Amino acid sequence: MKIVVQKFGGTSVADTERISAIAERIAATCADGYSVVVVVSAMAGETDRLLTLAKAFAEQPRGRELDVLLSTGEQVTIALLAMALNKIGMSAVSYTGSQVQILTDKVHNKARIVRIDDANVLGDLERGRVVVVAGFQGVDEAGNITTLGRGGSDTTAVALAAALKADECQIYTDVDGVYTTDPRIVPEARRLERVTYEEMLEMASLGAKVLQIRSVEFASKYKVNLRVLSSFESGQGTLITAEENIMEQALISGVTLNRDEAQLVLTGVPDRPGVASNILGPVAAANIEVDMILQNTGADGATDFTFTVHRNDYDQALEILERLAIEMNARGVTGDKTIVKISIVGVGMRSHAGIAARMFRALADESINIRMISTSEIKISVVVDEKYSELGVRSLHSEFGLENELESN
């Protein structure tokens, strides 16, 4: 039995017409000889409608009851999609998370999947039925309904694919795949045929919001072939898979741009052990997440301590630093919200030297000043002035030849 798990999000099931269109697509997959498990989200707008009702009683309703409420959203969709499949002559059966059952821990609103009982689903597939499963929801050991939190339906799909040892887990979205960079910035941006889990994780965390990070982590852990496709157009999409499944690996797979950060600098901090923790401690205590960090000790024995935070946290972080500057007897505080982070991502850089140098030279050629640098095994990020956003992305995309099919760089 060749099993495919197909996941459709809220916009793909926004109304009965779209649900009918999805039913046709599922039928086509069945006609190709696959056994299909479908995972669906709540119809677009439904979760917000339910949340508005809940807000009448509490800004933050009790987790257990919120899960009972929100889980109805997907339950409506599974019933309707099963009906739509019946209408075109397909045998179909719907399952709530609790019916499957998708066993989770007890953490309401952001539960983690512990185990999936695939007996019922497999039995139905063997009988030739399409199995329609409610995404985003599960059940704890005591029988309480749980939900998985943001992006939960993607996670349900990947977890089911892992449990059923599916050939592929297909995530249908409003884009037709993962691109080498944002096509609105670089018209030559190319859809990637394949990309590794690691690269996808870096790109997702850097701002390419195609998939929830959590579902990619899950896919990586259980080696699930994950494909991103468009709900509305045909096409192969992008396969996210293990490195060994990608024969010809490009040096660099993508260039990402993150406009959400801001930079803060505490200048002239007397250099003593514990400077970093003295500064970042109060910032973390205020629940502000720090991304890039750079510490720089000058000849005078004073340190400039630079870091980036989300722009929404900028004002609050600035206040904290101004207080710290006095306490720590620092020279002063500067900050800048008009910066962006540009990154290149690719597993190829593990085995090739000189990628960073090429990146910095390409930016220098365009007279783009680099303000911060951060690297990981498969990623190099730089902070530059916001005005260089497009120029920076374009020059790097071109430098690494990402517009060319099967580019060997």
Next chain:
Amino acid sequence: MKIVVQKFGGTSVADTERISAIAERIAATCADGYSVVVVVSAMAGETDRLLTLAKAFAEQPRGRELDVLLSTGEQVTIALLAMALNKIGMSAVSYTGSQVQILTDKVHNKARIVRIDDANVLGDLERGRVVVVAGFQGVDEAGNITTLGRGGSDTTAVALAAALKADECQIYTDVDGVYTTDPRIVPEARRLERVTYEEMLEMASLGAKVLQIRSVEFASKYKVNLRVLSSFESGQGTLITAEENIMEQALISGVTLNRDEAQLVLTGVPDRPGVASNILGPVAAANIEVDMILQNTGADGATDFTFTVHRNDYDQALEILERLAIEMNARGVTGDKTIVKISIVGVGMRSHAGIAARMFRALADESINIRMISTSEIKISVVVDEKYSELGVRSLHSEFGLENELESN
């Protein structure tokens, strides 16, 4: 532990304000020292909204999937009511039918309750929690979601009250109790303090649409004290209970009027064995329910066969009779849609002779011609011209002194 089950229908939970009002009412019952189990319906309009979605795929969707869809309606309400109770400081927990669990047979859309597992509910009550249960729904042995059909939430409430051996099952509606007759016809109509199951069943089937017949049958079978009260006003409502719990039993408890019937007569049918079945067979085959039946053999050996059907079925029944009249060599067919059925109901008539005579005399005194008569152990019904509806009801209400408190007739 003194347990009360309170059931609130769709109009009582139509919006978040009404849900808040119900939470206050529940809190008041708890303050009186009761442990409270609440059964709720879907918010008014919600079931219709869901049905409209389903109709996009099938006029009559598959029962299993329809149940998955419709059961979300009550699930939304239980979560919201639990939140509303939390908001005013009450500890509360919601249960779907499947979570309770309310085990039913496999007949989707009109399942029957087989067994209720009260362990979880009792445990929560002992911990001082209000337990909020989704009405109308259950689960079969295989874990499929089922619904109980029309009036199902009343049945859920009564079944829970029976399982939990509750002191009382309170059904909150838009009327403040059961009346001796329709107050729009007789302004002096009086709310009954108590009425027996048998009387309530007769009144319900005769057109007093306060409670679903099924839930009264259930209450009668398991001797559950059932109270009908208003969701919007305070008051004692009407207690529906066993005959032995009613000390001073009135002869007659109520006068009912049914405007939904029509009369048909097949005249001059040659009298042979099997006339009734020859006539009613084809009517039943057309799925038409027959209420009153009267067969009258004249001196000439020919029979007039008269019966009543629902007005909606009148035209179809007339067609059938016209065909039968030819086949059976009858004289002809007449019919009348302008008739009504007036009934008096009361367990007291079991032990008192002469009730029928008093009824017929009272109608004769108003020159009301009786066209058909039918009796049961605790009910006498007459068919009269529609124009006598109000006059007939008023004269009987007055004849049996129903406007007087503690009337001994």
